[in-house]
Amino acid sequence: MENLTYKISNGVLRLDISGDYKNKNLPEVFLAQIKSPEIKRIEIDAKDLNSWDSSLLVMLLDIYHKATALNIKFDGKNFPNGVQKLIELSLAVKPQQEPPLPAKQSFLDCFGDFGLHIFHTFMKGAKFALSNLRTFFWAPVFKPVSRTVDFWFAFQECGPKALPIVLLISFMVGLILAFVGAIQLQIFGAQVYVASLVTIGMTRIIGAIMVGIIMAGRTGASFAATIGTMQVNEEIDALKTMGVKTEEFLIFPRLKALVISMPILTMFADFAGILGGAAVGILALDIPSSEYFRYAYKAWHLRHFLVGIFHALVFGFIIALSGCYFGVNCGRDADSVGTSTTKSVVYGIVWMIIATGLITFCLQRMHI
Amino acid sequence: MENVIQAKNLTIGYGPKVLLRNADFAVKEGDIFIIMGGSGCGKSSLLKVLTGLIPPLQGSFDLLGVDFNRASSEQKSLLRQKTGILYQSGALFSSMTLAENIAMPLEQYSAYSPSTIDELVRLKLSLVGLSGYENYYPSEISGGMKKRAGLARALALDPKVVYFDEPSAGLDPVSSARLDDLMLEINANLGTTLVVVTHELQSIFNIGNNSIYLDAATKTITGSGSPKDLLKNPPNERIAQFLTRGKEK
Numbered sequence A: 001m002e003n004l005t006y007k008i009s010n011g012v013l014r015l016d017i018s019g020d021y022k023n024k025n026l027p028e029v030f031l032a033q034i035k036s037p038e039i040k041r042i043e044i045d046a047k048d049l050n051s052w053d054s055s056l057l058v059m060l061l062d063i064y065h066k067a068t069a070l071n072i073k074f075d076g077k078n079f080p081n082g083v084q085k086l087i088e089l090s091l092a093v094k095p096q097q098e099p100p101l102p103a104k105q106s107f108l109d110c111f112g113d114f115g116l117h118i119f120h121t122f123m124k125g126a127k128f129a130l131s132n133l134r135t136f137f138w139a140p141v142f143k144p145v146s147r148t149v150d151f152w153f154a155f156q157e158c159g160p161k162a163l164p165i166v167l168l169i170s171f172m173v174g175l176i177l178a179f180v181g182a183i184q185l186q187i188f189g190a191q192v193y194v195a196s197l198v199t200i201g202m203t204r205i206i207g208a209i210m211v212g213i214i215m216a217g218r219t220g221a222s223f224a225a226t227i228g229t230m231q232v233n234e235e236i237d238a239l240k241t242m243g244v245k246t247e248e249f250l251i252f253p254r255l256k257a258l259v260i261s262m263p264i265l266t267m268f269a270d271f272a273g274i275l276g277g278a279a280v281g282i283l284a285l286d287i288p289s290s291e292y293f294r295y296a297y298k299a300w301h302l303r304h305f306l307v308g309i310f311h312a313l314v315f316g317f318i319i320a321l322s323g324c325y326f327g328v329n330c331g332r333d334a335d336s337v338g339t340s341t342t343k344s345v346v347y348g349i350v351w352m353i354i355a356t357g358l359i360t361f362c363l364q365r366m367h368i
Numbered sequence B: 001m002e003n004v005i006q007a008k009n010l011t012i013g014y015g016p017k018v019l020l021r022n023a024d025f026a027v028k029e030g031d032i033f034i035i036m037g038g039s040g041c042g043k044s045s046l047l048k049v050l051t052g053l054i055p056p057l058q059g060s061f062d063l064l065g066v067d068f069n070r071a072s073s074e075q076k077s078l079l080r081q082k083t084g085i086l087y088q089s090g091a092l093f094s095s096m097t098l099a100e101n102i103a104m105p106l107e108q109y110s111a112y113s114p115s116t117i118d119e120l121v122r123l124k125l126s127l128v129g130l131s132g133y134e135n136y137y138p139s140e141i142s143g144g145m146k147k148r149a150g151l152a153r154a155l156a157l158d159p160k161v162v163y164f165d166e167p168s169a170g171l172d173p174v175s176s177a178r179l180d181d182l183m184l185e186i187n188a189n190l191g192t193t194l195v196v197v198t199h200e201l202q203s204i205f206n207i208g209n210n211s212i213y214l215d216a217a218t219k220t221i222t223g224s225g226s227p228k229d230l231l232k233n234p235p236n237e238r239i240a241q242f243l244t245r246g247k248e249k
Ligand SMILES: Nc1ncnc2c1ncn2[C@@H]1O[C@H](COP(=O)(O)OP(=O)(O)O)[C@@H](O)[C@H]1O
Pocket: B014, B017, B019, B037, B038, B039, B040, B041, B042, B043, B044, B045, B046
């Protein structure tokens, strides 16, 4: 406070500002005095002011606002030109009025809004999925406007480049499946059925699910991030105004790439999983390798295999659509790209599980 | 008066590619210093060197009396607090409101109390004509407003020098003139030195009191001085063309 001296006499508050007024916090104690009812007038003198910065302006503005609110006369003397000008400048533009916040809603309203929101979101997603599926399945007839390079680039990303991680994870899953199964089967001395367990499990469902989860995290997320960033950079607006449909230009190549690569990756995953099971069976459970593969071959049914591939196809659609949907519906800032990416993975996996449930139920009914 | 920036034999470029050779120039305190030159001659790169984003290939420059490239990291941090930069598109952080954007340097570098920071944020926004927009996100305001908000952030710490990279790019003539006025006010009233890269002839003559012209062909500074003097006595043909938009007398 060494820069501020003030005294109150006859209803006049006299404030002297002196020296270097820089980097000062608001003098709260002094500012609180202004509210006292005896003050009718404020006089500020800055004749001994040496140098100053924004903190002086902030203090003066605060006094000004308090004084005008209380109808107190406010008078400044000997201020440097700049101070005067900047205060005028900052008061020149009337503050923009913020629109009033919507009134608080009752619980029932909120509940209803929530329900409606879910319904609308679902319908929006369904519409998106249908329009893209239409583009996809009519592609042989109505050639979509898209670039072949985009397809090859996406295919590289979700095919060959994803293969190592798919092989590794599936091998490990086969291994784990065999170990867990062996503990139970050993009770009956039937370890050799580990081969059947792993083969049926991997080909019918686990291979496809593992590939689905890996691809949702790897490729679905990257679709969402890429398209989301394009949204932030107004590239999608540019496409739309050129009359190019995003469904065709951005989504179709990605959808095609993933739908083609998912079944292929799943075949590799099935194979790697069976090898993982074999590693446990042959090395840890001492099943002769010829025996293991004989049982594995016996358990291998085209039916199971095709069910697995069908799952993979469906998962391919789900992951690609989820990634692209959240990319296209991304907000316009850096944060929303992050949120979109997360959502694409979460919803991709959730819908994959829902689809698995539905498919399993239907196949059960059809005795497949 | 002390020189705010003193470039000594500065050579800038990227790897083997040299953009500007052996440049010597001085920016005096209180100047509005214009960096002119055709597109691609290295104006933005020169700003990057002066703000310490890339090192010069050769030579050095003093910023506020300190040799920037020899300065310790603490000194550099101090110097950076005394400089503000307005990027072409404002470069506001998109996940923060305008108030949070402007409060950030204050929270990082100053010892102000939270209530003082709030008031400072309000002051800076009102100085650039954006009072009441505290809680808006950058995506919710127009390009000109983003620039002004970016300027408010650049001014947050009461810097000694503010750099501008093409401030009028993408602004309509009225907004661009208003930004010029704002820059003049800030320069006159806060005593802030402004270093401005611009092509806009009107701005150059309106606000500039000192300038250099970077020549892409010779990769040197071929002219310096007040823009009005350069127009009266152009040292070479290219500067004359630049300052008259290619129209001869
Ligand atoms: N990071 C970089 N690496 C290599 N060259 C660059 C880089 N940034 C800019 N350049 C080149 O430097 C030259 C000058 O660029 P810049 O400084 O942006 O010009 P301007 O004067 O238009 O602002 C251009 O030819 C550009 O291609």
